[in-house]
Amino acid sequence: MIIFFVVISVLLLGFTVSSISGAPWVPARAYDIEALFDDAKIKPGSVYIELGCGDGRLVRGAAKRGAKAIGYELNPILWAYAWARSIGEDNVKIRLGNFWTKDISKADVVMAFLVPRTMPRLGKKADKEMKKGSMLLSYIFPIPKKKPLRKNRSWYIYSY
Helix, strand or coil, rough: CCCHHHHHHHHHHHHHHHHHHHCCCCCCCHHHHHHHHHHHHCCCCCCCEEEEECCCCCHHHHHCCCCCCEEEECCCCHHHHHHHHHHHHCEEEEEEHHEEEEEEEECCEEEECCHHHHHHHHHHHHHHHHCCEEEEEECCCCCCCCCCCECCCCCCEEEE
């Protein structure tokens, strides 16, 4: 009985912390993934960083296209799941941690699926850290006061 309460507490804590810091986990729609990667021009040798990688499906998808793919996840349950699913896959790194403290300056493509209240902060982070010629993809929500290069279906693409 105690183990049950410990497991439930860890699950609730993980999802609560990640929801407060960035966004609750909601998977990207499967039918959007390939088109999103086409728009991002992910190719062999690209550096792809995902901020809040959830179950890791996009990180693994970018790696299958030949990118060096890194996903950051704050929720320990989602991190463990994504990490376990990526075992043995080349070019995939799933990191446990707060992406707000991670350097994204080496990325060619940064992907984020956050909530509206975090988008201004994401815009400031990207303006400060992203290198010339890189792209930021924001799934569902735009960055306020920043004009996207283009919008396609459910995502916004920003060029740096």
